[in-house]
Amino acid sequence: MIRLEKRPQPSRAWSMATPVLAVIATMVFGGLLFAALGKNPFQSIETIFWEPLFGEFSFYYRPQLLVKGAPLVLIAIGLSLGFRAGIWNIGAEGQYIMGAIAGAGVGLAFYPLDAWYVFPLMVIAGALGGWAWAMLPALLKVKFGTNEILVSLMLVYVAEQLLASMSLGLLKNPEGFGFPGSRNLNDYAAGNSWIAQDIGLHWGVAAALIAVIFAYVLLNRHMAGFQIRLSGEAPRAARFAGVNPTRLILLCLGLAGALAGMAGLFEVSGPAGQVSIDFNVGYGFTAIIVAFLGRLHPVGILLAAALMALTYIGGEIAQGNLGLPAAAIQVFQGMLLFFLLALDLLTNYRLRRTVTEGN
């Protein structure tokens, strides 16, 4: 028989190793899945993980890595702060949408004014939009003890309806011949987020890198970061140490909302271009996987987001070249989180073989 023995402290080595093992396990089982769908598993895995980086058309796909990775990093960094403290904001998708609506709204209000301050104002509006949307579950939790998981998730559906309403109504392009969707911000020089479109560089990429550094400093060198970690790892000790849970909830949810909102704004004013009904593609949910895969650590999240962006792009290539269904990639990503959670057993417990005692 195998017995589990709790480690006095989570093993650092296993904590580093489990994400890698989870990726390998996912490749194996993902390959089996692809084989079950009648595709060559090796070719599928190669298309997903190799083609975007080193394939024939990698000059086109590599910039995409930045485009897809940046929102994942921004959102996941915000989520990881809350997850560490045991505050479960799973409505990042809604905060992302609201940031996009608020930021694009400001940009469209200034259209066609060509001034340097338009874009910074849009970024601020985007961050505030996401922040405000995250403040709803935060304030309800603080004031009434309402479960933030359910409230933040419900607000995703509300935000999706608002997005539909905005792209059909208030923000609709007046010169769009009645088609739904706003003006394309890519045609508005003062209001788009591109720095260099040909290499996939937009302000969201810069913001993502800043967010990683910021989160690292916050968690390792700052009192608030210490309190976040303490509340997650030892809630009782945190209470005795005088950590104010109200402040922590407002801080974690607020930061996550602002970062998700900014991610939405950068997306809508760059890669997506316009507010439209199906503008959101689920980054807010994938970022949850990214946060866990990155071990809730800023640098880990950066790597995990790169990997996730790779599966998005590789998945699209495999869709075109091999006819692999888009949903197969979604299953693949979900599987990754499963394996990670399962293998985490090794981080927290030791497997011991027990000798059955005869009596």
Add this chain to the structure above:
Amino acid sequence: MDLSGINPVLLIASLMVAATPLLLAAIGELVVEKAGVLNLGVEGMMITGAISGFAVAVETGSPWLGFLAAAAGGALLSALFALLTQVALANHVASGLALTLFGLGLSALIGQSYGGQKPPAMAKIDLGPLTDLPVVGPILFGHDPILYLGIAIVAAVWALLKFTRLGLILRAVGENHEAAHALGYKVVRIRVLAILFGGACAGLGGAYISLIRVPQWTDGMTAGVGWIALALVVFASWKPWRVLAGAYLFGGVTVLQLNLQAAGIAIPVEYLSMSPYVITVIVLVILSRDKSSAPGSLGRIFHASS
């Protein structure tokens, strides 16, 4: 706006239909939470049940086999959750989210060839003269069998929790798993069974949407019903009959806003469509002051150290 087109009898009859998926999923989750497990994967299990039920019903032509497959599909997915939380001792919240993300992808994958198809219809129960009664007939006696099954499950769960030894053990495991373990009850085994029951119920609820309520297949068609079901369990303070009342309340809101949309009320469609979610939040706020009835060990990881 023309409200005279809304027939109150049909409204009540259709709110019962709208409430049933919610009712099935929520009563299953209630049992799971009573056993001390927080499974946030209801949405994923529902959508998996919706597609497995739909696929089997279309392939075999039998809605009954479809519902059976839905229950099996939901239970199978919940077995993954059981494996993660009970064997690998993973965090309940993260595992539940994983289940939902995985289930949404898996259902889309299976469902890609089923778009636009029509499932075989399930015959409604016909009690002859009873069904023909005015007002009472369509409300009480004119539904499909699964709707009655849902109510029967609520009654069975209530009786199980209140009157049987198994119910007592289940509650003991949920209230204090260490004490239950010390008394010699198999905490993990009971929780796994509860999780499987919850998965099967969620699967049935999902299939009710894809086979009876809508009835067709579209990606992500459960549209948050699983999450509302989770809220409903809190709303009901973990009491079976209140789950029924709550499900009918939410069903009523859904049906009413659909009727208002059809009647062309001056509120934009999008704002009406968000109303069930907004009302869920409001209800959660009103009821979240009282947490005393939540099972004591809810969401805590159990590891029998010797």
